[in-house]
Amino acid sequence: MLDHLGIPVADVDAAVARYLQIFAPLGFREAMRIPHEGSAVVGLADAAGVPRFWLTPGGPLDRELHVAFSAPDRAAVDAVHEAALAAGVEVLHAPREWPEYHPGYYGVFLRDPDGHNVEAVHHG
Secondary structure: OOOOEEEEEOOHHHHHHHHHHHOHHHOOEEEEEEEEOOEEEEEEEOOOOOOOEEEEEOOOOOOOOEEEEEOOOHHHHHHHHHHHHHHOOOEEEEEEEOOOOOOOEEEEEEEOOOOOEEEEEEEO
16 A cells, blocks of 8 residues: 655664664665765665665654554564564564454564654564
8 A cells, every 4th residue: 555655763874774673584675875964865675675664864753653564474573573672672562463453463563763663564
């Protein structure tokens, strides 16, 4: 449904580093970097190579956003959780099935550097 999404962050380089670190199990990589007013706008992509998630200067916002990234399987969700723990990231909800969303919904919820609620989810 979404073509791409951009969110403002307080420190683009710190946010890029954190997203690449914790979502590496989903194949995240930096696909584009466009200089912008002493900082940059950075597009992150998965294995397909199309930048669909953008980090822009200007945050943080006064309330949290929620962004969920697709995982190919439960093992990838678990790997994101392990990467988050290794990086000292706040885990909002450890990986588990969320039947109240739908049967097979398996996700982990984390806090990013700007306080946003970010998720890796597999729809089994």
